[in-house]
Amino acid sequence: xxxxxxxxxxxxxxxxxxxxxxxxxxxxxxxxxxxxxVATTxxxxVARGAGVSLEIDGEPIPLLGFTQxxxxxxxIGVLLAVALRRWAASPKRMFLAVTFVLxxxxxxxxxxISATVATKLTLIATHLVAAAIVIPLVAGRLPARTx
Numbered sequence: 001x002x003x004x005x006x007x008x009x010x011x012x013x014x015x016x017x018x019x020x021x022x023x024x025x026x027x028x029x030x031x032x033x034x035x036x037x038v039a040t041t042x043x044x045x046v047a048r049g050a051g052v053s054l055e056i057d058g059e060p061i062p063l064l065g066f067t068q069x070x071x072x073x074x075x076i077g078v079l080l081a082v083a084l085r086r087w088a089a090s091p092k093r094m095f096l097a098v099t100f101v102l103x104x105x106x107x108x109x110x111x112x113i114s115a116t117v118a119t120k121l122t123l124i125a126t127h128l129v130a131a132a133i134v135i136p137l138v139a140g141r142l143p144a145r146t147x
Contacts, residue, residue, distance in 0.1 A: 025085070025141050029078030032137040036130040037070040043129055047122040054122065057114050066126060073106075074134045081138045085146070092142040096135070103131040 044066045048054050054061045077099060084091040084098075110123040 023141065025078070025082060025138070028137050028141045029075070029081070032134040033071050033074040033078065035137075036074050036133040037067045039129050039133055040070045040126040041067045043126050044122065047118075047125075052118045052122050053116055054119055055115060056119070070126075070130050074130060077102075077134050078138055081142055085142055088146065090145055092139055092144050095139055095142055099131065099135050099139075103127060103135075106131075 041063055044054060044061070044063055048063070080098065081091070081095050084094050088094040106127045107124050110120050110127070113120065113123075115123075
């Protein structure tokens, strides 16, 4: 009886994975961009509500700035995925490698700016939150190999 339940559960999981992969890239990409933008904006608002200044050189970072920049750079990530699907032999692997490097590089300016430690940590956290949302959703729509 256990093997029937297990094989039935695996069949359901495989069906769900197949259905998830049939979602067009632009649907997944749009969802990822919007979800990441909402998440980073909420994270920034929570940090501000907790007393983090969110200022760089004394200039406040507007919450809408988190939304806009997350949408912009997430969309660039989706476009990267579309390009890699077309031209890379291993689109998923290449996407994960490139986005890992880009995420790491996105943190460098946060470390160098003139801001409080709490502001720097909040900015770093928002980059990681966006990456944690966009990368898996988009990578999940890429094939492991195209050739």
